[in-house]
Ligand SMILES: Cc1ncc(C[n+]2csc(CCOP(=O)(O)OP(=O)(O)O)c2C)c(N)n1
Protein backbone atom coordinates (compact mmCIF):
# COMPACT_ATOMS: atom_id res chain seq x y z
CA UNK A 1 0.00 0.00 0.00
CA UNK A 2 2.87 2.50 -0.33
CA UNK A 3 0.97 4.20 -3.15
CA UNK A 4 -1.92 5.23 -0.95
CA UNK A 5 0.49 6.67 1.58
CA UNK A 6 2.15 8.87 -1.02
CA UNK A 7 -1.21 10.06 -2.35
CA UNK A 8 -2.34 10.86 1.15
CA UNK A 9 0.66 12.94 2.02
CA UNK A 10 0.55 14.84 -1.30
CA UNK A 11 -3.09 15.63 -0.67
CA UNK A 12 -2.24 16.97 2.76
CA UNK A 13 0.47 19.19 1.29
CA UNK A 14 -1.88 20.57 -1.36
CA UNK A 15 -4.49 21.34 1.28
CA UNK A 16 -2.00 23.18 3.43
CA UNK A 17 -0.80 25.20 0.42
CA UNK A 18 -4.35 26.16 -0.47
CA UNK A 19 -4.86 27.39 3.07
CA UNK A 20 -1.75 29.51 2.74
CA UNK A 21 -2.94 31.62 -0.16
CA UNK A 22 -1.52 34.78 1.32
CA UNK A 23 2.19 35.16 2.07
CA UNK A 24 1.53 36.55 5.53
CA UNK A 25 -0.57 33.60 6.67
CA UNK A 26 2.35 31.16 6.35
CA UNK A 27 4.55 33.69 8.09
CA UNK A 28 2.04 33.56 10.94
CA UNK A 29 0.95 37.15 10.46
CA UNK A 30 4.10 38.06 12.42
CA UNK A 31 5.22 40.29 9.63
CA UNK A 32 3.11 43.37 10.11
CA UNK A 33 2.96 43.32 13.89
CA UNK A 34 5.12 45.84 15.68
CA UNK A 35 7.17 46.59 12.60
CA UNK A 36 7.39 50.28 12.07
CA UNK A 37 9.59 52.04 9.57
CA UNK A 38 10.72 55.60 10.12
CA UNK A 39 9.50 58.06 7.45
CA UNK A 40 13.00 58.02 5.97
CA UNK A 41 12.99 54.23 5.71
CA UNK A 42 9.52 54.16 4.11
CA UNK A 43 10.61 56.66 1.48
CA UNK A 44 13.88 54.84 0.89
CA UNK A 45 12.08 51.52 0.42
CA UNK A 46 9.52 53.13 -1.91
CA UNK A 47 12.21 54.69 -4.05
CA UNK A 48 14.40 51.60 -4.30
CA UNK A 49 11.49 49.30 -5.13
CA UNK A 50 10.19 51.76 -7.72
CA UNK A 51 13.60 51.88 -9.36
CA UNK A 52 13.56 48.10 -9.77
CA UNK A 53 9.92 48.06 -10.97
CA UNK A 54 10.41 50.78 -13.59
CA UNK A 55 13.73 49.34 -14.71
CA UNK A 56 12.16 45.92 -15.23
CA UNK A 57 9.17 47.36 -17.07
CA UNK A 58 11.55 49.14 -19.42
CA UNK A 59 13.63 45.97 -19.89
CA UNK A 60 10.43 44.09 -20.77
CA UNK A 61 9.55 46.76 -23.36
CA UNK A 62 13.02 46.78 -24.90
CA UNK A 63 12.99 43.00 -25.07
CA UNK A 64 9.68 43.14 -26.94
CA UNK A 65 11.20 45.64 -29.37
CA UNK A 66 14.11 43.30 -30.07
CA UNK A 67 16.82 45.36 -28.34
CA UNK A 68 17.56 42.63 -25.81
CA UNK A 69 18.42 39.14 -27.01
CA UNK A 70 18.70 35.83 -25.21
CA UNK A 71 17.06 35.32 -21.84
CA UNK A 72 15.54 37.99 -19.65
CA UNK A 73 13.98 37.04 -16.30
CA UNK A 74 12.06 39.87 -14.69
CA UNK A 75 11.83 40.42 -10.92
CA UNK A 76 8.55 42.39 -10.89
CA UNK A 77 6.55 41.54 -7.73
CA UNK A 78 9.57 40.38 -5.72
CA UNK A 79 11.13 43.82 -5.08
CA UNK A 80 10.57 43.86 -1.30
CA UNK A 81 12.86 40.88 -0.81
CA UNK A 82 16.07 42.37 -2.10
CA UNK A 83 15.34 45.90 -0.89
CA UNK A 84 14.46 44.75 2.66
CA UNK A 85 17.55 42.55 2.83
CA UNK A 86 19.82 45.38 1.65
CA UNK A 87 18.28 47.63 4.31
CA UNK A 88 19.09 44.99 6.93
CA UNK A 89 22.72 44.52 5.94
CA UNK A 90 25.93 46.46 5.59
CA UNK A 91 27.04 47.93 2.29
CA UNK A 92 30.12 45.72 2.21
CA UNK A 93 28.19 42.48 2.74
CA UNK A 94 28.26 40.31 -0.37
CA UNK A 95 25.38 39.27 -2.58
CA UNK A 96 25.19 36.35 -4.96
CA UNK A 97 22.05 35.29 -6.79
CA UNK A 98 20.46 33.56 -9.76
CA UNK A 99 19.59 34.68 -13.30
CA UNK A 100 16.65 36.78 -11.95
CA UNK A 101 19.21 39.31 -10.93
CA UNK A 102 18.53 42.86 -12.21
CA UNK A 103 16.84 43.92 -8.95
CA UNK A 104 19.72 42.59 -6.86
CA UNK A 105 22.23 44.55 -8.93
CA UNK A 106 20.29 47.80 -8.63
CA UNK A 107 19.79 47.27 -4.89
CA UNK A 108 23.54 46.71 -4.52
CA UNK A 109 24.09 50.14 -6.07
CA UNK A 110 25.26 49.09 -9.53
CA UNK A 111 24.74 51.78 -12.17
CA UNK A 112 21.41 51.27 -14.05
CA UNK A 113 23.19 52.41 -17.24
CA UNK A 114 25.73 49.59 -16.96
CA UNK A 115 23.01 47.03 -16.21
CA UNK A 116 20.84 48.13 -19.14
CA UNK A 117 23.83 48.27 -21.49
CA UNK A 118 24.74 44.73 -20.50
CA UNK A 119 21.19 43.54 -21.20
CA UNK A 120 21.62 44.93 -24.71
CA UNK A 121 25.11 43.46 -25.17
CA UNK A 122 26.84 46.85 -25.35
CA UNK A 123 30.41 47.62 -24.40
CA UNK A 124 29.43 49.94 -21.54
CA UNK A 125 27.75 47.02 -19.80
CA UNK A 126 28.97 45.66 -16.49
CA UNK A 127 30.45 42.63 -18.28
CA UNK A 128 31.51 44.70 -21.34
CA UNK A 129 28.53 43.38 -23.26
CA UNK A 130 29.69 39.78 -23.11
CA UNK A 131 27.63 38.45 -20.22
CA UNK A 132 24.07 39.62 -20.77
CA UNK A 133 21.20 39.54 -18.31
CA UNK A 134 22.36 36.55 -16.28
CA UNK A 135 26.08 37.23 -15.98
CA UNK A 136 27.07 40.49 -14.37
CA UNK A 137 29.50 41.16 -11.54
CA UNK A 138 30.74 44.12 -9.57
CA UNK A 139 33.54 43.66 -7.09
CA UNK A 140 33.13 47.33 -6.04
CA UNK A 141 29.49 46.78 -5.09
CA UNK A 142 30.21 43.31 -3.61
CA UNK A 143 27.94 41.65 -6.16
CA UNK A 144 29.13 38.22 -7.31
CA UNK A 145 26.55 37.35 -10.03
CA UNK A 146 24.12 36.53 -11.74
CA UNK A 147 24.29 32.71 -12.38
CA UNK A 148 22.36 30.82 -15.03
CA UNK A 149 22.80 27.42 -13.39
CA UNK A 150 19.94 26.74 -11.00
CA UNK A 151 21.30 26.26 -7.47
CA UNK A 152 24.82 27.44 -8.36
CA UNK A 153 24.59 30.49 -6.14
CA UNK A 154 24.43 28.24 -3.05
CA UNK A 155 27.96 26.80 -3.21
CA UNK A 156 29.38 30.09 -4.53
CA UNK A 157 27.86 32.05 -1.65
CA UNK A 158 29.09 29.42 0.78
CA UNK A 159 32.58 29.78 -0.70
CA UNK A 160 32.44 33.57 -0.29
CA UNK A 161 31.41 33.05 3.33
CA UNK A 162 34.30 30.63 3.78
CA UNK A 163 36.68 33.30 2.46
CA UNK A 164 35.22 35.84 4.90
CA UNK A 165 35.88 33.53 7.82
CA UNK A 166 39.33 32.49 6.55
CA UNK A 167 40.33 36.13 6.16
CA UNK A 168 38.87 37.07 9.53
CA UNK A 169 36.58 39.68 7.93
CA UNK A 170 33.20 40.36 9.50
CA UNK A 171 31.37 40.55 6.15
CA UNK A 172 28.49 38.17 5.59
CA UNK A 173 27.24 36.74 2.31
CA UNK A 174 23.60 36.96 1.25
CA UNK A 175 23.03 33.93 -0.92
CA UNK A 176 19.78 33.94 -2.90
CA UNK A 177 18.12 31.09 -4.76
CA UNK A 178 14.59 30.00 -5.69
CA UNK A 179 12.07 27.43 -4.49
CA UNK A 180 12.93 25.22 -7.47
CA UNK A 181 16.65 25.42 -6.70
CA UNK A 182 15.92 24.45 -3.10
CA UNK A 183 15.49 20.83 -4.25
CA UNK A 184 19.01 20.60 -5.63
CA UNK A 185 21.77 18.44 -4.17
CA UNK A 186 24.42 21.17 -4.22
CA UNK A 187 22.26 23.24 -1.87
CA UNK A 188 22.45 20.53 0.83
CA UNK A 189 26.18 19.96 0.37
CA UNK A 190 26.53 23.70 0.93
CA UNK A 191 24.29 23.65 4.00
CA UNK A 192 26.39 20.88 5.50
CA UNK A 193 29.70 22.66 5.04
CA UNK A 194 28.29 26.01 6.09
CA UNK A 195 27.11 24.61 9.41
CA UNK A 196 30.11 22.34 9.92
CA UNK A 197 32.37 25.40 9.78
CA UNK A 198 29.79 27.94 11.03
CA UNK A 199 30.23 30.13 7.97
CA UNK A 200 28.76 33.65 7.80
CA UNK A 201 26.07 33.09 5.17
CA UNK A 202 22.36 33.94 5.05
CA UNK A 203 20.53 31.70 2.59
CA UNK A 204 17.61 33.67 1.18
CA UNK A 205 15.16 31.33 -0.55
CA UNK A 206 12.90 33.38 -2.81
CA UNK A 207 9.81 31.20 -2.84
CA UNK A 208 7.77 32.72 -5.66
CA UNK A 209 5.70 29.50 -5.86
CA UNK A 210 6.91 28.41 -9.30
CA UNK A 211 10.02 26.98 -10.91
CA UNK A 212 9.47 27.77 -14.60
CA UNK A 213 5.96 26.35 -15.24
CA UNK A 214 5.86 23.99 -12.24
CA UNK A 215 4.23 25.01 -8.99
CA UNK A 216 6.02 24.25 -5.76
CA UNK A 217 3.38 21.74 -4.66
CA UNK A 218 3.94 19.70 -7.81
CA UNK A 219 7.72 19.73 -7.46
CA UNK A 220 8.50 19.54 -3.74
CA UNK A 221 7.79 16.71 -1.28
CA UNK A 222 7.72 19.29 1.52
CA UNK A 223 6.94 22.93 0.94
CA UNK A 224 8.06 24.60 4.18
CA UNK A 225 11.42 25.54 2.79
CA UNK A 226 12.56 27.35 5.92
CA UNK A 227 12.75 23.93 7.60
CA UNK A 228 15.16 22.56 5.01
CA UNK A 229 18.19 23.27 7.22
CA UNK A 230 16.85 21.23 10.12
CA UNK A 231 18.99 18.15 9.63
CA UNK A 232 22.07 20.38 9.51
CA UNK A 233 21.06 22.33 12.63
CA UNK A 234 20.56 25.55 10.64
CA UNK A 235 17.74 27.75 11.95
CA UNK A 236 15.23 29.20 9.52
CA UNK A 237 12.03 31.19 9.30
CA UNK A 238 9.29 31.99 6.82
CA UNK A 239 8.83 35.68 6.07
CA UNK A 240 6.14 37.68 4.26
CA UNK A 241 8.36 38.62 1.34
CA UNK A 242 5.79 41.08 -0.01
CA UNK A 243 6.17 43.30 3.09
CA UNK A 244 9.49 45.14 3.04
CA UNK A 245 9.29 45.79 6.81
CA UNK A 246 8.97 42.09 7.56
CA UNK A 247 11.89 41.33 5.26
CA UNK A 248 14.09 43.93 6.94
CA UNK A 249 13.19 42.72 10.44
CA UNK A 250 13.94 39.10 9.59
CA UNK A 251 17.08 40.20 7.74
CA UNK A 252 18.33 42.11 10.80
CA UNK A 253 17.85 39.06 12.99
CA UNK A 254 19.53 36.70 10.54
CA UNK A 255 22.43 39.08 9.85
CA UNK A 256 23.09 39.54 13.57
CA UNK A 257 23.03 35.79 14.18
CA UNK A 258 25.37 35.10 11.30
CA UNK A 259 27.77 38.00 11.94
CA UNK A 260 28.16 36.97 15.57
CA UNK A 261 29.66 33.68 14.45
CA UNK A 262 26.69 31.36 15.02
CA UNK A 263 26.82 29.97 11.50
CA UNK A 264 24.28 30.04 8.65
CA UNK A 265 20.62 31.08 8.75
CA UNK A 266 17.79 30.39 6.29
CA UNK A 267 15.10 32.92 5.37
CA UNK A 268 12.26 31.63 3.22
CA UNK A 269 10.76 34.68 1.53
CA UNK A 270 7.15 34.09 0.50
CA UNK A 271 6.88 36.11 -2.63
CA UNK A 272 5.40 36.08 -6.13
CA UNK A 273 6.52 36.95 -9.64
CA UNK A 274 3.91 38.78 -11.69
CA UNK A 275 5.51 38.10 -15.07
CA UNK A 276 6.29 34.77 -16.68
CA UNK A 277 9.42 32.79 -15.82
CA UNK A 278 11.24 34.57 -18.64
CA UNK A 279 10.07 36.77 -21.49
CA UNK A 280 9.22 33.73 -23.59
CA UNK A 281 6.79 32.19 -21.06
CA UNK A 282 3.07 32.32 -21.94
CA UNK A 283 2.29 31.44 -18.25
CA UNK A 284 -0.48 28.95 -18.96
CA UNK A 285 0.15 27.08 -15.71
CA UNK A 286 -1.61 29.67 -13.53
CA UNK A 287 -4.77 31.71 -13.77
CA UNK A 288 -4.98 35.43 -14.44
CA UNK A 289 -7.09 35.72 -11.30
CA UNK A 290 -4.26 34.36 -9.17
CA UNK A 291 -1.88 37.02 -10.49
CA UNK A 292 -4.50 39.75 -10.19
CA UNK A 293 -5.22 38.84 -6.58
CA UNK A 294 -1.55 39.05 -5.60
CA UNK A 295 -1.11 42.38 -7.39
CA UNK A 296 -4.22 43.87 -5.82
CA UNK A 297 -3.83 42.55 -2.30
CA UNK A 298 -0.10 42.15 -1.70
CA UNK A 299 1.85 44.43 -4.00
CA UNK A 300 5.01 45.43 -2.09
CA UNK A 301 5.19 48.96 -3.50
CA UNK A 302 1.49 49.70 -3.12
CA UNK A 303 1.69 48.69 0.56
CA UNK A 304 4.34 51.36 1.19
CA UNK A 305 2.53 53.94 -0.94
CA UNK A 306 -0.66 53.49 1.06
CA UNK A 307 1.16 53.78 4.39
CA UNK A 308 3.00 56.93 3.29
CA UNK A 309 -0.24 58.62 2.32
CA UNK A 310 -2.32 57.32 5.22
CA UNK A 311 0.25 58.39 7.81
CA UNK A 312 0.62 61.82 6.26
CA UNK A 313 4.27 61.22 5.39
CA UNK A 314 3.80 62.11 1.74
CA UNK A 315 1.23 63.52 -0.66
CA UNK A 316 0.26 61.84 -3.93
CA UNK A 317 2.20 64.59 -5.76
CA UNK A 318 5.40 63.83 -3.81
CA UNK A 319 5.22 60.18 -4.80
CA UNK A 320 4.47 61.08 -8.40
CA UNK A 321 7.55 63.33 -8.38
CA UNK A 322 9.68 60.40 -7.13
CA UNK A 323 8.20 58.22 -9.86
CA UNK A 324 9.05 60.77 -12.59
CA UNK A 325 12.57 61.14 -11.25
CA UNK A 326 12.97 57.35 -11.41
CA UNK A 327 11.46 57.11 -14.88
CA UNK A 328 14.06 59.65 -15.98
CA UNK A 329 16.92 57.58 -14.51
CA UNK A 330 15.58 54.51 -16.31
CA UNK A 331 15.05 56.36 -19.61
CA UNK A 332 18.58 57.72 -19.41
CA UNK A 333 19.86 54.18 -18.83
CA UNK A 334 17.92 52.95 -21.88
CA UNK A 335 19.18 55.85 -24.05
CA UNK A 336 22.73 55.23 -22.93
CA UNK A 337 22.45 51.54 -23.77
CA UNK A 338 20.78 52.10 -27.13
CA UNK A 339 23.45 54.56 -28.20
CA UNK A 340 26.39 52.60 -26.86
CA UNK A 341 28.51 50.54 -29.28
CA UNK A 342 28.69 46.77 -29.34
CA UNK A 343 31.98 45.34 -28.05
CA UNK A 344 34.86 45.33 -30.48
CA UNK A 345 35.60 42.01 -32.17
CA UNK A 346 38.95 41.90 -30.34
CA UNK A 347 36.96 41.41 -27.11
CA UNK A 348 36.35 37.85 -28.25
CA UNK A 349 39.86 37.10 -27.00
CA UNK A 350 39.69 38.84 -23.62
CA UNK A 351 38.40 37.40 -20.33
CA UNK A 352 38.52 33.92 -21.80
CA UNK A 353 40.65 31.19 -20.33
CA UNK A 354 42.12 29.04 -23.08
CA UNK A 355 44.01 25.95 -22.03
CA UNK A 356 46.49 24.95 -24.74
C1 LIG B 1 21.01 23.02 -13.31
C2 LIG B 1 19.89 23.61 -14.10
N1 LIG B 1 18.79 22.87 -14.33
C3 LIG B 1 17.74 23.40 -15.04
C4 LIG B 1 17.81 24.69 -15.52
C5 LIG B 1 16.63 25.28 -16.28
N2 LIG B 1 15.93 26.21 -15.39
C6 LIG B 1 16.15 27.53 -15.46
S1 LIG B 1 15.28 28.36 -14.33
C7 LIG B 1 14.55 26.98 -13.72
C8 LIG B 1 13.54 27.07 -12.61
C9 LIG B 1 14.10 27.49 -11.31
O1 LIG B 1 13.09 27.92 -10.46
P1 LIG B 1 13.32 28.64 -9.08
O2 LIG B 1 14.55 28.09 -8.43
O3 LIG B 1 12.07 28.57 -8.30
O4 LIG B 1 13.67 30.16 -9.45
P2 LIG B 1 12.74 31.27 -10.13
O5 LIG B 1 12.94 31.15 -11.60
O6 LIG B 1 11.36 31.03 -9.72
O7 LIG B 1 13.27 32.57 -9.65
C10 LIG B 1 14.99 25.87 -14.42
C11 LIG B 1 14.55 24.50 -14.17
C12 LIG B 1 19.00 25.41 -15.26
N3 LIG B 1 19.15 26.68 -15.67
N4 LIG B 1 20.01 24.88 -14.53
Ligand SMILES: [Mg+2]
Nearest residue numbers: 178179210211
Ligand atom coordinates in the same frame (compact mmCIF):
# COMPACT_ATOMS: atom_id res chain seq x y z
MG1 LIG C 1 10.59 29.98 -8.08
